[in-house]
Amino acid sequence: MTGHQERIIKRESYSSRAVISTFAAIVVALLALYALLESMLRVLGQTAWLIDPPTAAKRLSELPAGISPALLAVIGVLVFLLGLMFFLNAVVPGRRARHVIPDRRIAVVVDNEVIASALARRARIAAGVMREQIMVVVSARTVQVNIRPTSGIALDEAQIQAAVEAELDAMALEPALTVTVHLAATGVVGV
Amino acid sequence: MNGTPRGANRFILGVLGLVLMIIGAGIVAIATIPAAAQWWQGWSGAWVVELSDLMSRTHLGTNGGSWIWLLVSAFLLILVIAMVSWIANQGKGRTGTLLNRPGNEDDDGAAGDIQLSCAVAEQALKTALLERSELLGVSVTSYNFRGETSLRVRVLPRQGVAPHHVATEIGALVEAMDELLGVQVPVLLSIGSGARSRFTKAERVR
Numbered sequence: 312m313t314g315h316q317e318r319i320i321k322r323e324s325y326s327s328r329a330v331i332s333t334f335a336a337i338v339v340a341l342l343a344l345y346a347l348l349e350s351m352l353r354v355l356g357q358t359a360w361l362i363d364p365p366t367a368a369k370r371l372s373e374l375p376a377g378i379s380p381a382l383l384a385v386i387g388v389l390v391f392l393l394g395l396m397f398f399l400n401a402v403v404p405g406r407r408a409r410h411v412i413p414d415r416r417i418a419v420v421v422d423n424e425v426i427a428s429a430l431a432r433r434a435r436i437a438a439g440v441m442r443e444q445i446m447v448v449v450s451a452r453t454v455q456v457n458i459r460p461t462s463g464i465a466l467d468e469a470q471i472q473a474a475v476e477a478e479l480d481a482m483a484l485e486p487a488l489t490v491t492v493h494l495a496a497t498g499v500v501g502v
Numbered sequence: 503m504n505g506t507p508r509g510a511n512r513f514i515l516g517v518l519g520l521v522l523m524i525i526g527a528g529i530v531a532i533a534t535i536p537a538a539a540q541w542w543q544g545w546s547g548a549w550v551v552e553l554s555d556l557m558s559r560t561h562l563g564t565n566g567g568s569w570i571w572l573l574v575s576a577f578l579l580i581l582v583i584a585m586v587s588w589i590a591n592q593g594k595g596r597t598g599t600l601l602n603r604p605g606n607e608d609d610d611g612a613a614g615d616i617q618l619s620c621a622v623a624e625q626a627l628k629t630a631l632l633e634r635s636e637l638l639g640v641s642v643t644s645y646n647f648r649g650e651t652s653l654r655v656r657v658l659p660r661q662g663v664a665p666h667h668v669a670t671e672i673g674a675l676v677e678a679m680d681e682l683l684g685v686q687v688p689v690l691l692s693i694g695s696g697a698r699s700r701f702t703k704a705e706r707v708r
Contacts, residue, residue, distance in 0.1 A: 318648065319647060327508050328512060332588065335518055336585040336588045336589045339518070343578045343585070350574045354571045354575060380534070383533035384530050387530035388526065391525075393522050394519045400515050401511075412666055414670070419692075422693065424695045432661075481664070482665060
């Protein structure tokens with residue numbers, strides 16, 4: 312694998328923040344467009360649409376007069392939370408739920424969801440249960456297999472674990488995953 | 503692997519977030535702490551007086567407008583343009599040329615260029631992949647990633663399909679394409695799941 316491909320994989324493993332950036336840009340652009348409209352109306356000597364810019368500045372400087380304190384506090388909290396959302400999006404690494412499969416020619420990334428459904432299929436065959444009785448959760452370093460056995464049929468936990476681990480070994484994912492199998496204490500009837 | 507300006511995204515979001523957090527905290531302080539409200543009214547009141555003074559000194563013609571607002575408008579216009587170009591930069595970096603090789607006379611006796619369009623590789627891969635019944639969706643796009651044309655293959659396999667089998671099969675396909683084209687293009691394979699793979703039947707007779 313070349314350095315170029317490693318860079319591609321690294322880039323694919325993190326979020327680009329494109330969606331929230333577009334959202335932020337649209338919000339700022341709309342606010343700026345409104346302010347532009349009002350200030351151009353002022354330049355042209357027309358009557359204001361909603362509020363005259365000098366009046367707006369005067370009202371702002373007179374806060375908290377002219378508005379109920381509770382409403383003002385709520386507006387402040389909302390603005391703060393919006394800012395916090397943007398700030399956290401900028402600071403948090405934003406790893407995507409993906410793993411890498413090494414290959415000699417191409418760079419391969421797999422969504423965790425796809426890994427989970429492949430492992431669920433393998434575990435289902437090993438346990439001999441229906442689709443609805445299995446839930447597999449894949450996170451960055453662990454796989455959790457939850458099985459609700461059919462009532463009256465005992466399942467071999469070690470055998471299911473071995474089957475899932477064999478499938479994972481065949482995938483050779485990076486970073487490697489550890490498997491925990493959890494059999495529910497209660498069984499299901501009539502699935 | 504597209505040309506989205508990730509560093510710029512995070513930087514602008516961070517600055518915007520900080521500014522909004524400061525404004526929000528300020529509003530809450532004004533609403534709840536009387537001393538803060540008094541300070542705000544005094545501080546900003548002085549600015550408003552200054553502003554109206556400035557407005558009365560900067561009359562434009564006879565209709566009473568002030569060119570201060572023209573300056574404000576110009577600034578806002580620049581801000582809008584900046585935001586639009588920020589949006590336009592998201593997801594850029596698509597390219598159309600896979601290979602551009604200038605020929606020379608000592609190569610085979612003819613001068614000229616050889617250009618391969620990305621559509622060659624994209625369509626070759628796509629038609630080969632669409633035949634597979636375990637893949638529900640295939641899209642192939644080419645990007646210019648750090649000066650090198652790279653292919654991005656996104657496949658949405660059916661539920662339960664082992665991803666490493668998909669990877670090795672597509673790897674072999676790409677190697678066959680290398681021989682066909684005579685160049686090795688960097689390829690990214692992204693295996694994901696979409697709405698269609700989530701809701702179609704998983705079981706299938708192979």
